């Protein structure tokens with residue numbers, strides 16, 4: 188068995204734990220407002236975000252509401268969002284990187300969308316190893332929140348501005364039953380295509396076009412999510428700071444694995460705030476097979492977890 192990864196996420200301090208709790212409570216409180224905005228902010232505004240994507244009115248609304256409420260917390264020093272070119276200083280404390288509305292293109296078709304928050308102890312762009320916590324909200328038939336700290340992953344039901352525990356300790360099964368792969372098949376790298384042909388014989392296809400909703404399927408049933416590099420997107424589509432790092436942290440804290448082509452997503456060198464990365468996350472067995480197929484060496488999660496699948 189290969190040695191564990193070179194670095195681990197430092198356990199968060201009592202202040203960081205308190206800050207994470209306040210962030211989660213604040214987001215639970217604004218969920219009803221966000222859901223209402225999804226009904227009334229459905230048009231494209233003609234403005235483009237730093238990744239060159241046209242923003243929905245709901246993208247802008249969610250970003251402004253999250254900036255005002257999270258940026259107003261005493262424990263937050265920096266607010267950054269995929270909708271803004273640069274981070275903004277809002278005080279002293281932790282840095283948060285937010286995808287205010289993930290899966291925006293699903294709003295018009297009334298499919299699942301989400302919000303992703305990475306909570307870093309360090310200046311942005313930061314390493315995944317600077318994460319002290321991460322969460323996502325999934326706006327589906329019900330609204331749920333998946334919250335990861337170095338104590339593990341807890342799922343909450345968000346209702347009427349409150350949250351209640353739904354799953355106290357989320358842990359991925361060794362193999363699972365679903366897969367979701369993004370991007371046009373003809374543009375996949377040949378090694379990934381070989382892997383996909385193999386996996387689809389054993390797992391059920393679950394792909395809906397919103398990272399949070401697709402990853403939540405994997406966390407619920409076990410399996411694998413992938414958005415690989417493409418011919419037209421050699422660095423992949425998903426953003427490291429706002430999407431890949433927080434999702435990889437949640438998955439690894441739930442005893443799964445993440446990979447980006449040469450190692451754990453959390454090992455990726457942060458170069459630019461809006462840099463993109465290939466993203467592979469999921470249960471240990473399908474991820475180990477994927478890593479080997481892509482020419483890598485499956486190693487244990489890079490963050491120490493209480494229930495490491497490698498013990």
Ligand SMILES: O=P(O)(O)OC[C@H]1O[C@](O)(COP(=O)(O)O)[C@@H](O)[C@@H]1O
Nearest residue numbers: 288289290291292369370396397398
């Ligand atoms: O439309 P595609 O190529 O399937 O890409 C889907 C991916 O793009 C995204 O919608 C990008 O996120 P945003 O909507 O926040 O820009 C992801 O949620 C999803 O995984």
Ligand SMILES: [Mg+2]
Nearest residue numbers: 286289290430
């Ligand atoms: Mg997104």
Ligand SMILES: [Mg+2]
Nearest residue numbers: 286288289290
């Ligand atoms: Mg978004």
